[in-house]
Amino acid sequence: MELAAIVGERGVRSDALARSAYESDGFMLQREAPSIVVLPRSTEEAAAAVKVLRREGLVVVPRGAGTGLTGGARPIAGGAVLGTARMKRILEINPDDRFARVEAGVVNVHLTAATCSHGLFYAPDPSSQTACTIGGNVGNNSGGPHCFKYGSTNRHVLGLTLVDSDGEITRVGGIEPDPDGIDLLGPLVGSEGMMGLVTEVTVKLEPSPERVETLLVMFESLDACCDAVSDMIAARLEPSAIEILDRLTIEAVEASVLRAGYPEHAEAVMLVEVEGGPHEVDAIATDIIELARARGAFEARRTADDEERKKLWAGRKGAFGAMGRIAPDLYVADVVVPRTRLREIVGVASRACAARGLKLSNVFHAGDGNLHPNISYDRRDADEVARVLAAGKEIMEACVAFGGSLTGEHGVGLEKQGEMCLVFGDDDLAAMSDLRAAFDPHGFWNPGKLFPVRGCREIEARPLGSEAR
Amino acid sequence: MTEAAPHARPFPTDAASLVDHARSLDCIHCGLCLTTCPTYQLTGSETSSPRGRIHLMRAVAEEREEPTVEFAEEMDFCLVCRHCESVCPAGVEFGAMMEFTRGKLEETGTRGPLARLVRWIGFRRILPSRAGLKLAVGGLALAQRLGLTRLAPLVAGLRGEVTAALPPVPPRRERRPLPAVTPARGASRGRALVLEGCVMPELFGRVNHAEARLLAAAGFETMSVPKHVCCGALHAHNGELEQARELARSTIERFDAVDDSCPVVLDSAGCGAHMREYGRLLANDPAWAARAEAFGRRVVDMSEVLAAPESLERLASRLRETTSLRGPITWDAPCHLCHGQQVRSQPLALLDALPGVERVALEGAESCCGSAGIYSVLRPSDSLEVLEPKLEALRRSGARTLVTANPGCHQQWQVGVRRAGLDVEVVHLAEALDRALEG
Amino acid sequence: MSLDALTEIAPRIGERAGAPLLAPRTLEDLERCVAFARDAGQRLSPTGNGTRLALGAQGAGGDAWLHTPALVPTGESGILEYVSGDGTLTARAGASMDTLRAAVAEGGHRITPLLPAGSTLGGVLAAGRSGPDRQAFGPMRHHVLGMICMDGNGRVHRSGGRLVKNVTGFDLHRLHAGAQGRFGVVLEASLRLVPRAEAEVLLVSRVLSSTADAARAALHVRDLSGLKLTGLVVEARRVHVLLTGREAQIDADAARVHSALDVEEECAGEAATDALLGAWRGDAGLRLLTRPSRCAKVIEVVAAAGVREDALSVEPGAAIVVVPAGEAGRCAAALSAEAAPRLVELGVTFDARMPDAPAWCAQPRSGAAATWTRRLEEAFDPAGVFAPATRGAR
Structure with a gap:
C-alpha cells in the first residue's frame, strides 16, 4: 500500500488492535478510534504521508507520546493519527551557541541527558518528561516545575520545521536568540497540533547552575502551605521551582516505587528548588525557610545531594501515575490563579469535591499559581464521571472569577472546549480561528479541538480588557 | 487496593477470564513506562508498549476487542523484562498480568499448531528433565564438533546464524554437578541452599561452582539440592502456568527436604525473580499458598548475600589482583535482577571490591539485552534488534569484560559480541569474583 | 481629501x-x-x-x-x-x-x-x-x-x-x-x-584592541561556569557586564569577572543600569543577526568593509551586531559591495528598520511562510489599513 511504501511496514497500522490502542491520550473520558495510524521516520516521510492522507480526504491528529491530559491527541473518527514516536534522533547539540536541534519524537528527558555533559540543560520539565516528546511539548506549550524560573516551552523554542496541510516542509525561526520582524514561531508553539505537524525543533539550552539545593518544607495544613507560597511570591523570592503536594498525594507516592522520603505525617509539603551561585542559593533558601516558619512550617530540610534531590523530584513527577493506587482513572485539572489567591482556590476545589463525594488530591506548581486538583474516579461509573466533570467545571468557573485561567500547561484540547467561553468572546475566538486558518485553511489538522463546538454568544467573564470595551 | 503485599494478590480464578482484569485497572494511562519498553523503542507503536498492551488486555477483558492472533502476537512480542514495573508509579504488576494472559492464550489455543508443538517439546520434555536437557545440549555439542552449526544459517536463516554464533558447549568436567555440601571457609555463618538450575549446569556449570566457592568464602555452608532440575520460570514467563505450578511445588518440596529455613541463593536472575513470587503463583492453591509465600521470602540473589557487610568483609579479604580479568569491566544488569527483584547496588559493590580493576558504566545498563528467556530463540530478529543499541553502548564504554548474572543474558551477549566482532569477554558476576578469589 | x-x-x-x-x-x-x-x-x-x-x-x-x-x-x-x-x-x-x-x-x-x-x-x-x-x-x-x-x-x-x-x-x-x-x-x-535586585553592578573593561576581541572576551565571561549575567554588551571596544542579584553573590561574581576581564570602571546600585543604558546604542540601526560563536567573525567582515569599528554595538550572547542608526546609512554602502555576500555566507540575517535601509537588507519570506503571512494580513487587515507604505513611493 502507498503509505507502507513511504513509512515502511511497521509504520502503518489499521488493524482493530492498533486502532483501539490509539483511541485516547492521557485523557480517558473521551475515546475514539482512528482509521489508521501512521508513524513516519523523518520529516520527508511525514510530508509524503500528509499528501496521501490529504488526497484521500482524511483529517489528521498529530501525536507524540500520548501523555497529554486534555484529549489533544485523541483521534477523530474516520481520520488518521500521525505519530512522531519513530522520529527520535538528536540532530545537533551546539554548546558554543547553546542550542540543540532534535526530531519531534525525542523524549524530553533524553534531550536533557544528551546536553548535560556540556554543562547545559533544556529547561522545560513537564512531570511526564521521561515519556513525553519535544514535539508534544511544543504543541502544548508545556510547562513543568522549573518553568517558575525559566518559563514554559515557548520561551525555549528558537525554530521548528512544520509540515503543513499541503505536505510542504517549512522552517520557521532559526537559531537567533532574538530575531526581528513578524513572529510566526510564537503562535505555532502551543497551537495544539491544529496548524501542522512539527517534525523538528531547535531549542535553547541553559547553562547548568553552579549550585542546586532542594528544600522540603512541611506543614500541618494545606492552607498554611499555600499562604507561605503567596508570601514568597509577594516577597519576590526567586527559587527555580515551588511545588506543593498534599497528604493524599504524599501517601500515594510513598507507597510507590518512586517513594521519595516525603513525611507522611505532614498535611502538605512544599518542594522548592533553589539554584545559582552558592551565596545566592544560601540567601534565598534562608529567606524561604524563614517565611515558611512564620506560616507554621514545622520542619524544613535542605539538600544539595544529587541522589536525594533526584528522588524528591522523581516522586513529585510520578504523582499523577501514583494515583492509579487510589482509583483506575484520574481527572487532572490545570487551572491557574493569581498567586495571591492560592488558598482560596484550593478551598473551592476541596468543597466542590466534598459536596459530590469525590476523592481529591492536590499536587501543583504553586509558584506559578498553576493548580492541579486531581480527582480520582472510575470511568465505568457514569454517575461518578458526571460528578467529576461537574466539579471540574465548578473549579474552572471559580478560577476565572478569581481572574484566573483554564489551563496553565495542559492545553484546552477536548476537555475545556466548552469552558473557553468563560474566558473568550466570539471575536477573540474568531481572531484565533483566523490565525489557525492562515496556517491550515482546510481544517486538516486536529479539527474539532480547542474551539467551543458552538460560538460563545455571551461572554461570561473577561478578566482582561473589561475596561477597554 | 494495592495496600496488601503483591504476593498475596492472587490471579483471577474465573475460568472464562482471559485477562487479569483487576490488575489492568491499576494502570492510569500516564505513559511513564513508554520509553523503558524495548519493543516500543523498536516500533514506536502504542500496541507494543506496556501501556498499550495493558489497554489491549483490558479491552479484551471488557470484551471490547477480540483475543485474536494479532492480540497473541502483541503479547508474545513483549520480552517481559519488567523494566516498566521499575518506573510505574501506580505499581502495575505487568509481568504477572502478562504471564496470566499468555497462559490463557495457551489454554485457548490462539497460537498456531506448529508453535504449540515446539513449545510442548521445549516446556514439557526438555526443561523439566535432566535427561532431556542433557540430550538437547549433547546434540548441540555434537553439531558444534561436526561443524554442523556453521551450516545452520543456510537452513535456518537468522535463527541459524544465532545458533552458529553460540559459544561452544563446555567440556564435560565443567558440567559436573555441585557437591552435596561445600563447607564454609572459616567460622560458619549458617547454611545456604543453592539452585543449580536447568540449563545452568549444562552450559554454565562453572558459574555454579564459582558461586559455591564464593558463598563458602563468605562463611556459608553451601548445600546443593539433589535431583532438582527446573524452577519453572521459563514456563511461567511463557504462560505455561499449570506446568509452572507443578514445578514450583516440586521445587519447594525438594529444597525443604534439604533445609526448610535457610536462604535459597540463586545465581540466575530469571529464576530468582520467579521463585520470589511462588506465593502469588500458588495463591489460589489453599494447600500450598502459605508454604509457597514463605518459601518465596527465603529466595535471595547471590549478590545480596555476598554484598551484605559481613560477607563482603570476609570476601574482600580473600580477593587478589588477577590477570585473568581484563579491565575495564562493566556491569549489565539483568532485567529480572534490577526490575524483577530490585537488586541494583549489590553487584556494583561486589565488582568494586575487585582489587585493581577499573569499572566503567554501561549506558542503558538496566535495559533489556533481548535474551528474555527463550525469546531469543522464538524471535531471533527482534531479539537481536533489541540488543543492537546495547552493543553500541558497550562499544562506547570501552569495556573489555562485560559482567552479567543470568544465563540467558550471558549467552545473548556472547552471541552479540561475537557477531559484532568485539573483543569483549562476557562473564558471570560469580566468575568475575571467583577468578580473583585466593586459593 | x-x-x-x-x-x-x-x-x-x-x-x-x-x-x-x-x-x-x-x-x-x-x-x-x-x-x-x-x-x-x-x-x-x-x-x-x-x-x-x-x-x-x-x-x-x-x-x-x-x-x-x-x-x-x-x-x-x-x-x-x-x-x-x-x-x-x-x-x-x-x-x-x-x-x-x-x-x-x-x-x-x-x-x-x-x-x-x-x-x-x-x-x-x-x-x-x-x-x-x-x-x-x-x-x-x-x-x-x-x-x-x-x-x-x-x-x-x-x-x-x-x-x-x-x-x-x-x-x-x-x-x-x-x-x-x-x-x-x-x-x-x-x-x-x-x-x-538587591544589588546591581556594572563592570566595564578597558578599551580592547578590536571590537572582535571585545566580543570574544565577552563570550569568555559568559562561559565562566555558573556565572549569571543580566547584561553583556560591547560598546566602543569595551565589554560591559551587568550583574544583578543578591549582595553576597554579586560581590563574588564581580570578583570572578575581574579575574577574567581587565575591568577599568565599576558602577554599583541604580546607577549601574542607567550607565549601561547610557552606553548602549543597540536600539536602532542596521542589525546583523548571527550566532554567538560567529559574532567576532561578522565584526571582522564588517570592519574590513570599512565600517568604523567603534561605532558597532554588539551583544555577543544574543548574537546581535548593530550598526547604529547614525552610521548605518554610511556603512550600508560600504557593506553592499562585497561584504554583504560574505555575511550571507556566514548565515547572517539582516534587519534594517531605519528608513534609509539599503535594498539588499530586505529578506522577504518565501514559500509557505509568505503564504501564511499573506493570509494573516488578509484576515486581520483585509483593506490594508495598517499596511506599510511602499518605500520610496510616497
Missing part, C-alpha cells in the same frame, strides 16, 4: 514625519477611524510617543498617525492593574513606560526590557525589541502575558491573560508583539514583571 473627515473623528494634534498625528480619545473613535480608513482606502499607523520611529513603524509615511496615548484618559496613568503580590502589570498601550516603571518600582518590580526613557508600552511592544538586559531575560515578547488589539476589521480581540502561566487559546499576542502594528493597534497588554 478625506483627511478632513478623519480629523473630525479624531482631532489633529500635530504632525510626525510629514503626516498628521490624530488623537482618538475613545475606543469608538478609534474604531470609526479604522472603519473610515478601510472604506476610503487610507493607511493609518498607530504610534506612541514616536521615540522608536527610527525602528520604522510599518505604516510610517502613511496617511495619518493614530496617537495611542490619546486613549489614556486625561489624568490617568494608563495602569489597569498592578498586582504586586503576583508580579504582573496590565496597562493601556498608550501608557508611558516611565510611569509604569515608577509604579512597579514601588512594589519592588522592574519591567524588562530595559530601554531608554520616553516610550509608550504599545510602542515598545509593537517594535518588539529588547534591551541590554536581553542576556538574562531574552526577547521582549517572552514577557507579554496577554493583549487586547483592534485589527483592521475594527475587531477588538484578546489573547492570553494576566497570569504568568497560561496556555488557554492561541498566542495571538506573540503575533502582534514585534509586528509593528501590521495586524492592528495594541490597546492593552499584560506583562510579567521581574523583581528588582
Whole structure:
C-alpha cells in the first residue's frame, strides 16, 4: 500500500488492535478510534504521508507520546493519527551557541541527558518528561516545575520545521536568540497540533547552575502551605521551582516505587528548588525557610545531594501515575490563579469535591499559581464521571472569577472546549480561528479541538480588557 | 487496593477470564513506562508498549476487542523484562498480568499448531528433565564438533546464524554437578541452599561452582539440592502456568527436604525473580499458598548475600589482583535482577571490591539485552534488534569484560559480541569474583 | 481629501514625519477611524510617543498617525492593574513606560526590557525589541502575558491573560508583539514583571584592541561556569557586564569577572543600569543577526568593509551586531559591495528598520511562510489599513 511504501511496514497500522490502542491520550473520558495510524521516520516521510492522507480526504491528529491530559491527541473518527514516536534522533547539540536541534519524537528527558555533559540543560520539565516528546511539548506549550524560573516551552523554542496541510516542509525561526520582524514561531508553539505537524525543533539550552539545593518544607495544613507560597511570591523570592503536594498525594507516592522520603505525617509539603551561585542559593533558601516558619512550617530540610534531590523530584513527577493506587482513572485539572489567591482556590476545589463525594488530591506548581486538583474516579461509573466533570467545571468557573485561567500547561484540547467561553468572546475566538486558518485553511489538522463546538454568544467573564470595551 | 503485599494478590480464578482484569485497572494511562519498553523503542507503536498492551488486555477483558492472533502476537512480542514495573508509579504488576494472559492464550489455543508443538517439546520434555536437557545440549555439542552449526544459517536463516554464533558447549568436567555440601571457609555463618538450575549446569556449570566457592568464602555452608532440575520460570514467563505450578511445588518440596529455613541463593536472575513470587503463583492453591509465600521470602540473589557487610568483609579479604580479568569491566544488569527483584547496588559493590580493576558504566545498563528467556530463540530478529543499541553502548564504554548474572543474558551477549566482532569477554558476576578469589 | 473627515473623528494634534498625528480619545473613535480608513482606502499607523520611529513603524509615511496615548484618559496613568503580590502589570498601550516603571518600582518590580526613557508600552511592544538586559531575560515578547488589539476589521480581540502561566487559546499576542502594528493597534497588554535586585553592578573593561576581541572576551565571561549575567554588551571596544542579584553573590561574581576581564570602571546600585543604558546604542540601526560563536567573525567582515569599528554595538550572547542608526546609512554602502555576500555566507540575517535601509537588507519570506503571512494580513487587515507604505513611493 502507498503509505507502507513511504513509512515502511511497521509504520502503518489499521488493524482493530492498533486502532483501539490509539483511541485516547492521557485523557480517558473521551475515546475514539482512528482509521489508521501512521508513524513516519523523518520529516520527508511525514510530508509524503500528509499528501496521501490529504488526497484521500482524511483529517489528521498529530501525536507524540500520548501523555497529554486534555484529549489533544485523541483521534477523530474516520481520520488518521500521525505519530512522531519513530522520529527520535538528536540532530545537533551546539554548546558554543547553546542550542540543540532534535526530531519531534525525542523524549524530553533524553534531550536533557544528551546536553548535560556540556554543562547545559533544556529547561522545560513537564512531570511526564521521561515519556513525553519535544514535539508534544511544543504543541502544548508545556510547562513543568522549573518553568517558575525559566518559563514554559515557548520561551525555549528558537525554530521548528512544520509540515503543513499541503505536505510542504517549512522552517520557521532559526537559531537567533532574538530575531526581528513578524513572529510566526510564537503562535505555532502551543497551537495544539491544529496548524501542522512539527517534525523538528531547535531549542535553547541553559547553562547548568553552579549550585542546586532542594528544600522540603512541611506543614500541618494545606492552607498554611499555600499562604507561605503567596508570601514568597509577594516577597519576590526567586527559587527555580515551588511545588506543593498534599497528604493524599504524599501517601500515594510513598507507597510507590518512586517513594521519595516525603513525611507522611505532614498535611502538605512544599518542594522548592533553589539554584545559582552558592551565596545566592544560601540567601534565598534562608529567606524561604524563614517565611515558611512564620506560616507554621514545622520542619524544613535542605539538600544539595544529587541522589536525594533526584528522588524528591522523581516522586513529585510520578504523582499523577501514583494515583492509579487510589482509583483506575484520574481527572487532572490545570487551572491557574493569581498567586495571591492560592488558598482560596484550593478551598473551592476541596468543597466542590466534598459536596459530590469525590476523592481529591492536590499536587501543583504553586509558584506559578498553576493548580492541579486531581480527582480520582472510575470511568465505568457514569454517575461518578458526571460528578467529576461537574466539579471540574465548578473549579474552572471559580478560577476565572478569581481572574484566573483554564489551563496553565495542559492545553484546552477536548476537555475545556466548552469552558473557553468563560474566558473568550466570539471575536477573540474568531481572531484565533483566523490565525489557525492562515496556517491550515482546510481544517486538516486536529479539527474539532480547542474551539467551543458552538460560538460563545455571551461572554461570561473577561478578566482582561473589561475596561477597554 | 494495592495496600496488601503483591504476593498475596492472587490471579483471577474465573475460568472464562482471559485477562487479569483487576490488575489492568491499576494502570492510569500516564505513559511513564513508554520509553523503558524495548519493543516500543523498536516500533514506536502504542500496541507494543506496556501501556498499550495493558489497554489491549483490558479491552479484551471488557470484551471490547477480540483475543485474536494479532492480540497473541502483541503479547508474545513483549520480552517481559519488567523494566516498566521499575518506573510505574501506580505499581502495575505487568509481568504477572502478562504471564496470566499468555497462559490463557495457551489454554485457548490462539497460537498456531506448529508453535504449540515446539513449545510442548521445549516446556514439557526438555526443561523439566535432566535427561532431556542433557540430550538437547549433547546434540548441540555434537553439531558444534561436526561443524554442523556453521551450516545452520543456510537452513535456518537468522535463527541459524544465532545458533552458529553460540559459544561452544563446555567440556564435560565443567558440567559436573555441585557437591552435596561445600563447607564454609572459616567460622560458619549458617547454611545456604543453592539452585543449580536447568540449563545452568549444562552450559554454565562453572558459574555454579564459582558461586559455591564464593558463598563458602563468605562463611556459608553451601548445600546443593539433589535431583532438582527446573524452577519453572521459563514456563511461567511463557504462560505455561499449570506446568509452572507443578514445578514450583516440586521445587519447594525438594529444597525443604534439604533445609526448610535457610536462604535459597540463586545465581540466575530469571529464576530468582520467579521463585520470589511462588506465593502469588500458588495463591489460589489453599494447600500450598502459605508454604509457597514463605518459601518465596527465603529466595535471595547471590549478590545480596555476598554484598551484605559481613560477607563482603570476609570476601574482600580473600580477593587478589588477577590477570585473568581484563579491565575495564562493566556491569549489565539483568532485567529480572534490577526490575524483577530490585537488586541494583549489590553487584556494583561486589565488582568494586575487585582489587585493581577499573569499572566503567554501561549506558542503558538496566535495559533489556533481548535474551528474555527463550525469546531469543522464538524471535531471533527482534531479539537481536533489541540488543543492537546495547552493543553500541558497550562499544562506547570501552569495556573489555562485560559482567552479567543470568544465563540467558550471558549467552545473548556472547552471541552479540561475537557477531559484532568485539573483543569483549562476557562473564558471570560469580566468575568475575571467583577468578580473583585466593586459593 | 478625506483627511478632513478623519480629523473630525479624531482631532489633529500635530504632525510626525510629514503626516498628521490624530488623537482618538475613545475606543469608538478609534474604531470609526479604522472603519473610515478601510472604506476610503487610507493607511493609518498607530504610534506612541514616536521615540522608536527610527525602528520604522510599518505604516510610517502613511496617511495619518493614530496617537495611542490619546486613549489614556486625561489624568490617568494608563495602569489597569498592578498586582504586586503576583508580579504582573496590565496597562493601556498608550501608557508611558516611565510611569509604569515608577509604579512597579514601588512594589519592588522592574519591567524588562530595559530601554531608554520616553516610550509608550504599545510602542515598545509593537517594535518588539529588547534591551541590554536581553542576556538574562531574552526577547521582549517572552514577557507579554496577554493583549487586547483592534485589527483592521475594527475587531477588538484578546489573547492570553494576566497570569504568568497560561496556555488557554492561541498566542495571538506573540503575533502582534514585534509586528509593528501590521495586524492592528495594541490597546492593552499584560506583562510579567521581574523583581528588582538587591544589588546591581556594572563592570566595564578597558578599551580592547578590536571590537572582535571585545566580543570574544565577552563570550569568555559568559562561559565562566555558573556565572549569571543580566547584561553583556560591547560598546566602543569595551565589554560591559551587568550583574544583578543578591549582595553576597554579586560581590563574588564581580570578583570572578575581574579575574577574567581587565575591568577599568565599576558602577554599583541604580546607577549601574542607567550607565549601561547610557552606553548602549543597540536600539536602532542596521542589525546583523548571527550566532554567538560567529559574532567576532561578522565584526571582522564588517570592519574590513570599512565600517568604523567603534561605532558597532554588539551583544555577543544574543548574537546581535548593530550598526547604529547614525552610521548605518554610511556603512550600508560600504557593506553592499562585497561584504554583504560574505555575511550571507556566514548565515547572517539582516534587519534594517531605519528608513534609509539599503535594498539588499530586505529578506522577504518565501514559500509557505509568505503564504501564511499573506493570509494573516488578509484576515486581520483585509483593506490594508495598517499596511506599510511602499518605500520610496510616497
